[in-house]
Amino acid sequence: MSEASASHAADRRELTAAQRNAVAELLRVSPVADELGRLFLAAGHELHLVGGSVRDALLGRLGEDLDFCTDAHPDQTLRIIRGWAESVWETGREFGTIGCQRDGLRLEITTFRAEAYDQVSRNPIVEYGTSLEEDLKRRDFTINAMAVSVPDHRFTDPHGGLADLAAKIIRTPGTPEQSFRDDPLRMLRAARFTAQLRFAVHPDVRDAMARMAADLDRITAERIRDEFTKLLCGADPITGLRLLVDAGLAERFLPELTGLKLTIDEHAQHKDVYEHTLTVVENAMSMEEDGCDFVLRMAALMHDVGKPATKAVGPDGRVSFHHHEVVGARLTKARMKAMRYPKDVTSQVVALVALHLRFYGYGRGEWTDSAVRRYVADAGDLLPRLHKLTRSDCTTRNRRKAAALAADYDALEERIARIAAEEDLARVRPDLDGNAIMELLGVPPGPVVGKAWQYLKELRLERGPLDRDEAEAELLRWAREQGIRD
Incomplete structure (x- = not known):
């Protein structure tokens, strides 16, 4: 068998496995989905499970939120589901979406769309479409442009989404230029999917992102914040962050991250502080206990953003960044405020950035019990996260130095525990x-x-x-x- 034939056979096996996963997942929700489909059919309308729900079903990870599209308009949808749904909400009605709940599943039903964008903001000019194919064509990526009709379970994939899913490729149904011109947020969504799904971006999509990065300025801070948060909480945020920087997207809303590439690490153990930062994020992730800890990951990402502004070269040629934690805390606060993060989340991240260097010097035996008390009191409820961030910040390749730092921090934690047992440090x-x-x-x-x-x-x-x-x-x-x- 030729190499090409072997590759094709492997892809076909992956597609078959994906289809089996989809069938198993859809059977789990089909009692509700099929029942709803029959209601729409009896009323003379179509209903299709669509978008991320189909993608996730194919990946074997379908959740409790299901997305449907239909030729029924919102008023017609409401008439069909009233009396059947356990609860109904109309918050998305202006965009053609009606939401409801049934048997623990949250369902959103959206009228076929053939929308255009004003290409000044990302606000769509909502126009109802007339066909499933038209609706799928307007979607962001091929892996989100597949549908399963209910109740007959007919599969529709006009843009090769199933093949892209098997190949783990992010590609647009039409040209990426047109897709991103319509909605620049899709560039950030592409990076987010690389982090969440561990997929690669098609070269044409990556090139369009780099050329059109400035169009992201049309997007509101809140929408950017939400996509970025999902990216940072993904299974592989490092790949997503690299894409943001390489495509020039980070420069539009998080320039401090791009700025780290210009600052060489004073220990010469990394290519630059940017690489060190990504390693710290990875280290912090490895210490999480119950899923994504956004505050910890964000603090790891921002902990050294004060270095470019504090860089100095001494007479011996060594680079230093004195008080970069103070400058970094100030920059972090300003950036998170600009991205519209809640004040409580911002204050926690800022505090961790400000405190992340406090530990250094402990190993020299300079800390009194008073210094330990202040360390605990200043960290407050953030102390467990500060422990993790400080340990994550040790990225030296010198094994002896790394072991010494770990031992010093072990000793500090033991000392904190001893004093806490004697003095109730949790409530100083x-x-x-x-x-x-x-x-x-x-x-x-x-x-x-x-x-x-x-x-x-x-x-x-x-x-x-x-x-x-x-x-x-x-x-x-x-x-x-x-x-x-x-």
Whole structure:
């Protein structure tokens, strides 16, 4: 058998296996899907399982969210499903989508679309289509342009999506230029699918992304944020991140990542800080316990973004990046704000970036118990993530150095555990509360109480727990120095 024939036979076997997976997955949901299909058929309409649902069924990973398309308009769809669906929502009605739930499955039913885009924003000019083929042609990628009709289970694949699925290729139904011109967000979706599915982007698609990267500026920050979050939480975000940088897409919404390619690592252990950063992301992923930890991954991605602005070369030729964690935290906060991330998520990532260097120096024996308390107090609830980020940041190829750093951090964690057991470090608070402070100093609620509380907290961090008499004596001494008491 020739090499070409062998390759064709292997592809055919993969397609057959994919079809078997699809049948097994569709049988799982067919009682609901077929029942719904019969309702549409009785009303004189078509219904097709479509897009990502068919793709995921073929991959053997169909979830509880199913997408359908139909020739019925939204009002007609509502009439068909009322009384059958357990709940109905119309939030996507302006785009022709009606949602409902039945037997634990969430179903979205969208009228055939033949939409165009204004090519200024990504907002579609919604026009209802008249055929399944027309609807599939407008979709983003061939692997999302397949359909299974219900209830008869007829398979429709006009653009070779099944073959592309077997070959693990991301390709557009028409020309990529037209597809991305219609909706530039599709360029980011292509990168996202490389991360989620571990697929490769077709060379024509990659070339179009590089030429049209600036069109991403037409997309809202929120839509970009959502796609980027899915990419970073994918099974292989490194491939997706590389594609973003190589195609020039990252420069449009995350230029700090591209900027890392310009900064050579001071340890000369990596091609540049960019490569080091990708390794840190991989390391952080290996420490996750329950699926994607976006905060940890984002902190790993951003932890060194302050290096380009702080780069300096000393008399000995060595490169340094003093206080890059401070600059990096500021840049991270600004970038995540621009991408419209929630404040609580942003504050957690920023805190990790700011703290990621704090550990270095511990191995020299310079840390007192006070320093350990401050480390724990400053990290707060982020301490487990800070442990993981700090360990992930060790990417040296020097085995002896790597082992020494790991041993130092093991020792720090053991020391934290010991002090925590003795002093309840999870809740480092002053030894006197606000009421006790007001009673002892004879002051009403106000700024003085806050200053006294902060002083006692600093004292607690410095010296550990004090008994009641010691705490009161220290507070009175501080009050006299401040002129609050005689």
